[in-house]
Amino acid sequence: MSSYTDETNQQQTTSIDKHNPATSHTKDKTPKKPWYNQGWVWLIVTAIGLSVLFFLLRGVIDQLSQLTQQTSEQTKALQDQTQVLQNVKDAINQLAMKVQASATKIADAIKETTA
Numbered sequence: 001m002s003s004y005t006d007e008t009n010q011q012q013t014t015s016i017d018k019h020n021p022a023t024s025h026t027k028d029k030t031p032k033k034p035w036y037n038q039g040w041v042w043l044i045v046t047a048i049g050l051s052v053l054f055f056l057l058r059g060v061i062d063q064l065s066q067l068t069q070q071t072s073e074q075t076k077a078l079q080d081q082t083q084v085l086q087n088v089k090d091a092i093n094q095l096a097m098k099v100q101a102s103a104t105k106i107a108d109a110i111k112e113t114t115a
Contacts, residue, residue: 035041
């Protein structure tokens with residue numbers, strides 16, 4: 001019976017010690033850190049930050065890719081237009097040379113008939 005009473009007294013002392021602020025401070029040697037100083041909080045914050053950074057960079061890379069593609073398409077269109085304009089310029093130069101040659105022949109023919 002005495003062991004039963006010893007156990008009951010020990011349980012009562014333990015439960016009293018748990019609720020007594022004076023004894024709880026002496027048992028805890030390290031004070032509890034606030035929630036914002038916990039490692040898991042900063043791990044979550046870092047994971048969220050890296051995720052946001054990843055998605056932002058992915059969006060920027062997609063936009064740059066689209067911009068590069070559009071620039072490439074516009075460059076090709078400008079090269080095609082430049083080629084067409086060069087062909088038109090060459091055709092006009094040939095036409096001008098033929099007109100000049102024809103004008104020279106006509107002038108020479110007029111000079112021969114009047115002479």
